[in-house]
Amino acid sequence: MSAYAVIGAVAGIVIILAIITSVYCMCSRQTKAQADILPTETFEAYENPIWKKTEVEHRESLESLANIAQSMKVYNFLELQYATDDFSPGSQVKGTVFRGKMNGDLIAIKKMNGDVSKEISSLDKINHFNLIRVLGVCFNEGHWFLIYEFASNGPLSDWIFSSNTNQKFLSWTQRMQIVLDVARGLNYIHSYNIPPYVYKDLKSSSILLDSEFRAKISNFRPARFAERQRGQTTSEEIYLSPEYREKGQLSPKLDVYAFGMLLLEVLTGKKIANLYERLNGNLSEVFVGVFDEMKGKDQLRCLMDPSLKENYPSESAMSIARLIEYCLNRDPSSRPDMDEIVRSLSKVLNMSMTWETSL
Structure with missing residues (x-):
């Protein structure tokens, strides 16, 4: 064989090896990129392919999930299926919320609509005893699931609007502890976040009670104080402050107004919708005569929840x-801040506990 033939053969082999090496490197980089986006330990990417929407949408969701996984637990969908007996009707709490058990602890699992990755990132930065804690997240076949701590005594509305037949009753002191808990949770999101958050959906059904009847604010989807345009809200119109209904103005005073509504329901045991209808929309009339020095106590007695039996x-x-009355002031600048409300309710609770021990 001539020298030229040998050189040509060697050159051919070198070129082939170079091509194989390039292909191998490209495949390796592609595999590594996929691994960086979604670790197999936290999600069954291969057994449950999720590329059913556009590739761009899913890539963004998976990248969000990878970022979230750095600070929040990412659950495998099989874990959620096992915890809820495959989302059986018996585990359904309400709507898209299911009760489950994981490692011996009760949890709540909520199937979310749309991409909530940005909201999850916000929720991960917020931590307070009186806000329902987000334990983790799961993404499966284009759907997001949030895993929350479970509040075993359910919504406040089940207790203050209940009939005597279901044996649900809250004492005066329990009610004062609950409203103080709610005020502390709202004060946290108003005062300890820059810029402050606004809850915008406060009502008795969104307040959950744990096993010790301590209040937890649920369905927290932060709205920024900086927002000035009216957006969608799940709260009924009557819970919303006049400046928001009429002008779309969003500020922490919106939550203060709704808190006044909540207090009124806790005090009277009546739904705001019923009071609103009875008074033709003028809720201020509910306190007519209550602050009169001579007949005020009698008027107050008529206003109070009859289940308290005085x-x-x-x-x-x-x-x-x-x-x-202060919270429901039409002028938002005349309403108290949540910090002031917390101080007032702390005094009321202390007085109430002293009263209770003296019985």
Whole structure:
């Protein structure tokens, strides 16, 4: 064989090896990129392919999931199926919320609509005893699932609007602890985040009670104080402040107004919708005569939740009535801040506990 033939053969082999090496490197980089986007330990990417939408949408969701996984637990969908007996009707709490058990602890699992990755990132930065804690997240076949701590006593609305037949009842002191818990949660999102968050969906059905009847604010989807345009809200119109309904103005005073509504429901045991209809929309009339020095206590007695059977300290109840009036002021600048409300309710709770121990 001539020298030229040998050189040509060697050159051919070198070129072939170079091509194979390039292909191998490209495949390796592609595999590594996929691994960086979604670790197989946290999601069954291969057994459950999710490329059913556009590739761009899913790539963005998976990249979001990878970012979230750095600070929040990412659950495997099989774990959620096992925890809820494959999302059986018996585990359904309401709508898209299911109760499950994982490692011996009860959890709540909620199937979310749309891409909520940005909201999840916000929720991960917020941590307070009186806000329902997000335990983790799952992404499966284009759907997001949030995993929350479970509040075993359910929504506040089940307790303050309940009939005597279901044996659900909250004492005066329990009610004061609950409203103080809610006020502390709202004060946290208003005062300890820059810029402050606005809850915008406060009502008795969104307040959950744990096994110790401590209140947890649920369905928290942060709205920024900086927002000035009216957006969608799940709250009923009557819970919303006048400046938001009429002008779309969003500020923490919107939550203060809704908190006044919540206090009124806790005090009277009646739904705001019913009071609103009875008074032709003028809720301020509910306190007519209540602050009269001569007949005020009698008027207050007519206003109070009859299930309390007058087992409450009149002075504390009067303080709550005045606080409600301040919170429902039409002028937002005349409403108290949540920090002031927390201080007022702390005094009322202390007075109530002293009263209760003296019985």
